[in-house]
Amino acid sequence: MIRLLYLFTLALCALPFVPGILGIIIPAFSWLPSLGLTTPNLSAFAAVAQWPGLTQSIWLTLFTGLGSTGVAILFCFLILKQYWNSPRWQHVEHSLSPMLAMPHVAFAIGFAFTFSPAGWFYRLLESIGFDTNGLFSLIKDQYGIGLLLALAIKETPFLLLMSISVLQQIKVNSLQAVASGLGYNHNESWLKVILPQWLPGMRLPIFAVAAYGLSVVDVSLILGPTRPPTFSILVWQWFNEPELTLLPRAAVGAIVLLAIALLSLGIIRVAEWYLLQYCRQWQINGPSRVRSNDSTNMALLRPKRHFPSYAPFILIPILVIPVLVLWSFAQRWRFPDLLPSRYSLRFWQQESLSLFELAANSISLALTSSLCSLILAVACLEYRQQYQRGIPSWLIALPMVLPQLSLLFGIQITTFFIPGQWYWFWVAWSHLFFVFPYLYLALDGPWRNYDIRLDQSARSLGLNGWQTWWRVKRPLLLPAIWLGFAVGISVSLAQYLPTQMLGAGRISTLTTEAVALGSGQDRRVSAIYGLLQGVLPFIFFTMAIAANRYSARFTRRTQQQRRESPDDIICGKPHFK
Template sequence: MIRLLYLFTLALCALPFVPGVLGILIPAFSWLPPLGLTTPNLSAFDAVIQWPALTQSLWLTLFTGLGSTGLAVLFCFLILRQYWNSPHWQRVEHSLSPMLAMPHVAFAIGFAFTFAPAGWFFRLFEAIGLDTHGWFSLIKDEYGIGLLLALAIKETPFLLLMSISVLQQIKVNRLTAVASGLGYSHNESWLKVILPQWLPGMRLPIFAVAAYGISVVDVALILGPARPPTFSVLVWQWFNEPELTLLPRAAVGAMVLLGLALLALGLIRLLEWLMLQHCRQWQIDGPRHLSSKAHRRLHQPRAKLRFPSYAPFVLIPILVIPVLVLWSFAHRWRFPDLLPNRYSLRFWQQESLSLVELAANSISLALVSSLCALVLAVACLEYRQQYQRGIPSWLIALPMVLPQLSLLFGIQITTYLIPGQWYWLWVAWSHLFFVFPYLYLALDGPWRNYDIRLDQSARSLGLNGWQTWWRVKRPLLLPAIWLGLAVGVSVSLAQYLPTQMLGAGRISTLTTEAVALASGQDRRVSAIYGLLQGVLPFLFFTLAIAASRYSARYTRRTQQQRRERPDDIICGKPHYK
């Protein structure tokens, strides 16, 4: 059974790339017989090349994608350097869950309501007597700075979470102790000793962040510039053209977007090689020679900071929630009033029926895709433990580092060839395709840390394979399973492009409606959808944490009861003295 699930997972991870690639290659050469395009040509390539402001859109995409990735990596490293293994690290680690639970769309809507020209931030400045007329706005600015900052702030907690296992593997305490004995300061130890080992271990998460920044559509629609937009938004607009004969142009755009993402990943890898391997003089030039006073200042224990450096990454996501709540209940809120003049439940009552239906669709899709991904991930991890052969890392990484728009365009073209209207099934399958890598990586660490000798002891006492897994291994890994399931649900709830493209507009979720309403509808309605879209993942994370703690306490209580009654039943067989 495990072997069949393993083979099915391999097919799930590998097969979608075939129609994904062929589905953009073939239409790109204007060959679509159902639309009457039977003569291959390069007209679509010419249409893309001659598009006005194409170069500006491409440079804007590289600037926002690579810029947000660079800032997120820099912020992550500075926070780790300052707080790792310090008394404040527990506070930083505990703040990661609520920040990760908030989807990108909900954060983008709250960010827009906070930093828009009529947002709460400008209202605060007006309240203290500053004239904000003519100030630069971060929302839909022509340079994409607001989009860049929002992506960097949202992705920094993800990189911090991924850094925990990397730093635990390279044994930071020993390295810093040895470096300190050789005369290196704390900052020098992290820059010259920890960074060259931390950065290669973070390659896959950094690639995932960069690929998302290059190909993001939903956040760019809310925060990004409009004239011209980022290239991913431009391709999305081409794809939504009502004239179907223009699909070859969208296919060429999807190919260019894929090439742009691969170029960005190549640039990141080249920069890493240049910094860590080619130009290594800065790593081996030894500690700086400082005066005795400066030496004592650098080596003294780190003092408590009044304003922690990680505060913006906690305060901004927390600040957007009250802003969304205020806008959802505001009946009249004139600028520059700091708070609404009148409150009302009218908009909640007006959208209640739609909210229930959309929440049901979102939760059902999230639970089905996450539970299926959980079964497949557990089966693959058990197969790796038994046969020492797992899914290749590069195959798991492909859905995370390749642009969704490029893959889904080809997959959707392929689904047109299959008769029947299976939209819900296609959407659930696409969610499963993108949820599985994250859930697999979330469970990979606990499975590797599990002591296999416990299974061997249980088998020697008469338990079969299934009984060993259920009575010995499952209780120990159940907290990780609950949290992994919450990760899968949150990833599924945040999917925008798979739901829109493979659902053909017939499957609506909170995410799709939130993005549609954030493009110019009433701010109160947009706030309601953004708030609910952000609350659902947080609710699942809260339930998962509560369930993991309960299961851990239940396991400890059960083990204690068994230790108090050692002569009862051992492995299902009577124990005689």
């Protein structure tokens, strides 16, 4: 059974790339017989090359995508350098879950309501006497600075979470002790000793962040510039053209977007090699020689109070939620008033029926895709433990590092040739395709750290394979399973492009409606959808934590009852003839 699930997972991970790539290459050469295009040519490539503002869109995409990735890496490293193994690190670690639970769309809507020219931040500046007339706005600015900052703030917690396992593997405490004995101070030990080992371990998460920033559509629709837009938005507009004969132009745009993403990942890899392997003089030039005297030594002994560098990544998401709540209940809110002058439940009552239907669609898709992904991930990890053969890491990484728009465009073109209206099935399958890598990576670390000798001891005591897994291994790995399940649900709830493209507009979720409303509708209705879209993942994370605590308490109670049972007491005593 495990072997069959392993083979099915391999097919699930590998087969979609064939129609995904062929589905954009063949239409790009204007060959779509169903639309009457039977003569291959290069007219679509010429149309894309002659598009006005194409160069600006590409440069804007590179600036926002690579810029947000670089800022997120810098913020992540500074936070780790300042707080790793310190008393404040627990506060940072505990704040990661709520920040990761908030989807990108909900954060983007709240970010727009906070930093728009009529947002709460500008109202606060007006209340303290600062004139905001003509002040630079971060929302839909022509340089994409607001989009860059929003992506960097949202992706930094993800890099921090991925850094925990990397730093545990390289044994930071031992490295710092050795570096301190060689004369390196705290900053130098992190820069010259830990950074060269941390950065290669973070290669896959950094690639995932860069690929998302280069091809993001939903956040760009809410925060990004419009004249010209980013290249991903330009391809999305071409794709939504009502004239179907223009699909070859969209296919060429998808190919160009894929090429931009692959080229950017190559640039990141070359930059890492140049910094860490080729240009190594900054690593081996030894500790800096600083004259020390009594005054400097006393200054070093005095405790320093630093401004918490993780504060923006906690304060901004915390500020975003109250702003969404206020806008959802606001009936009258004039600028520059800090708070609404009138409140009303009218908009909640108006959208209640739609909210229940959309929430039901979102939850059903999330539970289906996450549960199937959990079963497949556990089966693959068990297969790797038994047969020492797992899914190749590059195959797991492809759905994370390839642009969704390019891949889904080809898959959707392929679904046109399959008769029948299987829209819900296609959407659920696409969610499963993108949820599985995140859930697999969430469970990979706990499965690797599991002591296999426990299974060997249980088998030696007479338990079979299933009993060993259920009674020994499952209780120890249950916290990771619950957390992975919550991660899968949050990833599914945040999927916009798979739902919109493979659902053909017939499957609506809270995410699709939030993006449609957040890019230019009534702020009150947009706040309602953004708030609910952000609350659902948080609810599932809370339920996962509660289920984990309840299961741990139930396991302890069961073990205590078994110890106190008369049979166990009698069996536990030695027998004499």
